[in-house]
Amino acid sequence: MNDYTSDLITKASKYIPGASYYTLGLNYPGLPEFIIEKGQGPYIYTTDGIKMLDVTLAHGSLILGHSNKIISEAVQKQISMGTALTNITKPAIELAEIMVNTIPCADKVRIVNSGTEASILAVRLVRAVTGKEKILKFEGAYHGFADNLIFNTNYGKPSEWFPYPKASSDTLGVSASQAETVLIAPYNNLEITSRIIDENIKDIAGIIVEPVMRGINSQTDFLQGLRTICDKYKTPLIFDEVITGFRVSLGGAQEYFGITPDIAIYGKSLGAGYPIGAIVGKDSLMRYLDPSSENGEHIFSIGSFHSNPLCSTAALYCITELQKNRSYEKLNSYGDGLRSGLSRIFKKYELPHFMTGLGSIVEFFFTSEPVIDYKCSINSNLALKDLIGSKMAEFKVVGGGGRYTSSTMHGKRELDWMLEAVDLSLDNAQYTGALNSILEKSNK
Numbered sequence: 239m240n241d242y243t244s245d246l247i248t249k250a251s252k253y254i255p256g257a258s259y260y261t262l263g264l265n266y267p268g269l270p271e272f273i274i275e276k277g278q279g280p281y282i283y284t285t286d287g288i289k290m291l292d293v294t295l296a297h298g299s300l301i302l303g304h305s306n307k308i309i310s311e312a313v314q315k316q317i318s319m320g321t322a323l324t325n326i327t328k329p330a331i332e333l334a335e336i337m338v339n340t341i342p343c344a345d346k347v348r349i350v351n352s353g354t355e356a357s358i359l360a361v362r363l364v365r366a367v368t369g370k371e372k373i374l375k376f377e378g379a380y381h382g383f384a385d386n387l388i389f390n391t392n393y394g395k396p397s398e399w400f401p402y403p404k405a406s407s408d409t410l411g412v413s414a415s416q417a418e419t420v421l422i423a424p425y426n427n428l429e430i431t432s433r434i435i436d437e438n439i440k441d442i443a444g445i446i447v448e449p450v451m452r453g454i455n456s457q458t459d460f461l462q463g464l465r466t467i468c469d470k471y472k473t474p475l476i477f478d479e480v481i482t483g484f485r486v487s488l489g490g491a492q493e494y495f496g497i498t499p500d501i502a503i504y505g506k507s508l509g510a511g512y513p514i515g516a517i518v519g520k521d522s523l524m525r526y527l528d529p530s531s532e533n534g535e536h537i538f539s540i541g542s543f544h545s546n547p548l549c550s551t552a553a554l555y556c557i558t559e560l561q562k563n564r565s566y567e568k569l570n571s572y573g574d575g576l577r578s579g580l581s582r583i584f585k586k587y588e589l590p591h592f593m594t595g596l597g598s599i600v601e602f603f604f605t606s607e608p609v610i611d612y613k614c615s616i617n618s619n620l621a622l623k624d625l626i627g628s629k630m631a632e633f634k635v636v637g638g639g640g641r642y643t644s645s646t647m648h649g650k651r652e653l654d655w656m657l658e659a660v661d662l663s664l665d666n667a668q669y670t671g672a673l674n675s676i677l678e679k680s681n682k
């Protein structure tokens with residue numbers, strides 16, 4: 239580490255809590271080992287001048303890679319015309335049009351600044367529409383950091399959780415009364431989920447689900463089963479497409495699986511690295527965001543930067559770019575290549591594993607059992623996954639153990655780089671004995 243970097247980290251320790259923006263379920267990950275100074279395509283450059291392959295990509299947001307020229311030029315043009323223009327803006331109108339033409343459930347669109355904001359609005363909307371209060375979410379799902387859904391996420395401590403459907407908060411600082419408004423069900427388990435819904439339907443305002451839950455795939459019939467239950471009870475179904483939206487296909491997971499929710503929320507890839515969120519949905523619900531709605535049937539939603547022209551421009555050009563150049567073919571083939579390459583390496587080290595994820599969302603777990611819900615994932619050998627994660631930086635890869643993403647800028651060279659890094663991480667762990675020690679511990 240050069241002096242410049244160590245000075246920056248010292249300064250960060252002085253002025254930023256923990257010198258980190260990761261709280262990761264309240265675990266302290268230690269001081270950063272490097273600081274990213276700039277990004278270009280699939281790579282980042284640290285303040286030490288080291289080039290690294292980025293497979294984290296701002297939590298999966300940079301679907302076109304870092305500093306995409308077309309997006310940068312469009313945003314720069316918009317900067318010269320104003321960065322915050324208040325109320326609806328031309329780029330946000332054009333963005334809404336392209337989203338309505340692309341996303342199956344979208345009759346109307348509202349642009350906000352993050353996935354968390356979109357999820358706050360989605361919850362308020364379904365409560366307003368139904369006049370009910372409880373939201374059913376799935377164990378291990380994350381829908382942003384707001385108070386209303388920060389329960390039983392993948393950042394929590396499952397050993398301390400209550401049994402279904404009682405919600406357990408994952409952070410200090412959330413009012414206990416919030417927990418009373420959330421119900422928890424196991425992912426991919428229609429039997430338990432429908433029992434919870436049947437027993438609580440008089441209070442349920444909506445069901446929110448990640449169509450691919452943090453890399454764990456939804457099983458055939460699960461999403462369809464939720465759709466059928468929601469139709470039966472006329473309960474709004476919300477897809478959280480913050481990860482899947484514009485990543486698994488242009489119309490998101492709802493297009494990929496052919497199941498249309500009533501509302502969907504977006505973020506990440508939509509903005510190609512610019513801070514954006516969106517809530518889209520059927521007219522019958524989105525009319526609650528229309529201030530001219532009759533009988534005062536509307537909800538409060540104002541943000542100083544909503545409909546922001548810079549981020550809307552980035553999103554507009556991002557979607558236009560994704561429509562071109564066989565983007566999804568490229569993203570999916572990289573993802574499939576990574577999934578099969580990782581599996582080949584894990585077999586070489588005789589590590590039982592389960593590969594999951596969809597297209598360019600690549601996830602794996604060390605276990606002989608299929609991973610279909612959050613409990614299965616935490617019962618896998620997470621220490622081994624962490625071991626790989628902890629070594630990747632040594633081999634010039636930014637991105638820990640699992641849920642790797644890619645961009646349209648990731649090609650064969652990057653795939654080889656990535657696979658070599660995982661192979662070398664395991665080879666090194668085998669050589670030092672770290673691999674055996676973890677395997678022995680997990681056999682006890």
Ligand code: PMP
Pocket residue numbers: 297351352353354355357380381382383448478479480481505506515
């Ligand atoms: N939903 C999902 C599925 C997410 O993965 C995230 C972010 N990791 C969010 C919502 C929150 O989005 P943001 O970080 O933009 O607030």
